[in-house]
Amino acid sequence: xxxxRSRYESDTRSPLDMTSMIDVVFLLxxxxxxxxxxKIPEGQLRSWLPRDRGNESTSPVITKGCRITLTVEEGTGxxxxxxxEFSVPESSEMGExxxxxxxxxxxxxxxxxxxxxxxxxxxxxxDKGLPVVIDFSKETPFKYVVDVLDIxxxxxxxxxxxxxxxIPLE
Amino acid sequence: xxxxxxxxxxxxxxxDMTPMIDIVFLLIIFFMIVTELSNLDIEELxxxxxxxxxxQVPAPETREIKINVxxxxxxxxxxxxxxxxxxxxxxxxxxxLIDKLRFEAEAWGKYEPNPTKPDQQDSLLEVLVRADQxxxxxxxHEIYEACKQAKIYRVRIAALNQRLEKAYx
Numbered sequence: 001x002x003x004x005r006s007r008y009e010s011d012t013r014s015p016l017d018m019t020s021m022i023d024v025v026f027l028l029x030x031x032x033x034x035x036x037x038x039k040i041p042e043g044q045l046r047s048w049l050p051r052d053r054g055n056e057s058t059s060p061v062i063t064k065g066c067r068i069t070l071t072v073e074e075g076t077g078x079x080x081x082x083x084x085e086f087s088v089p090e091s092s093e094m095g096e097x098x099x100x101x102x103x104x105x106x107x108x109x110x111x112x113x114x115x116x117x118x119x120x121x122x123x124x125x126x127d128k129g130l131p132v133v134i135d136f137s138k139e140t141p142f143k144y145v146v147d148v149l150d151i152x153x154x155x156x157x158x159x160x161x162x163x164x165x166x167i168p169l170e
Numbered sequence: 171x172x173x174x175x176x177x178x179x180x181x182x183x184x185x186d187m188t189p190m191i192d193i194v195f196l197l198i199i200f201f202m203i204v205t206e207l208s209n210l211d212i213e214e215l216x217x218x219x220x221x222x223x224x225x226q227v228p229a230p231e232t233r234e235i236k237i238n239v240x241x242x243x244x245x246x247x248x249x250x251x252x253x254x255x256x257x258x259x260x261x262x263x264x265x266x267l268i269d270k271l272r273f274e275a276e277a278w279g280k281y282e283p284n285p286t287k288p289d290q291q292d293s294l295l296e297v298l299v300r301a302d303q304x305x306x307x308x309x310x311h312e313i314y315e316a317c318k319q320a321k322i323y324r325v326r327i328a329a330l331n332q333r334l335e336k337a338y339x
Contacts, residue, residue, distance in 0.1 A: 025194050032201040043223025043331035049323040138308020143218045145307045150220035
């Protein structure tokens, strides 16, 4: 026989109202999802160090390699760029970084064209092609070093090096 | 007069909200922790842009150290390209950086013989240089020298690829 339900049994239970808490929790969740800054995927340029220091690493050459020199003019802070003996003119376009500095950078199109011509006319005995050395003064903004590195990577320069201040041999 | 039909209240099935609330709380905790942890070894800086920079995923058996070069704070907002070399939030000078890289290379313990000097071992540890675009490039010389001293040759430079960046805008 079924037990008869008390008249007051169901009325004494006070159900907890979860609605407001769920609302708050959802708002928190949405806040954190919106506030989370997603990481921008970063690219990488490979610049492995030479492992044959002290040995002759370059193959015999008939024509000279290309040397890119970046310096900062004392006083004005202007970037001076040479590709071999060619003085790279200043760019007429001011990027975001140049506007921040208030000074134009080197004309990267002219620089790329010079390296491309050197690569095409280079005659060497090795299979690596035109050797390019990037020589920069320590005050040069890092952006311009990466710009030159970027051009060389784009032109598929295999023999690429940074001129490094002399380290005493061990 | 129309009579309202009696609907039995007890016939409905109550939804148990407890697991859903548990999951939502776990999600909140996850987002809070991830937001903090992901910034530990990456400093906030403006990377240079290089269109030829590739998105390279390090191989699972390799280990990578991120060296950040941020613009050193200057007084009264003076513009300066002087940088500060930081690894996992800690600043290092030139001598300390050599010691740190040597220690990390030894702790990792994976070497390969040098192709031209078979008696010399080169570390397989990889270094990623994340430098602000406005920082003095002389710091790169310091990092390369430290890597050379620690017999690390696998060095990469971080740069933003506009193509990749635009894809996520």
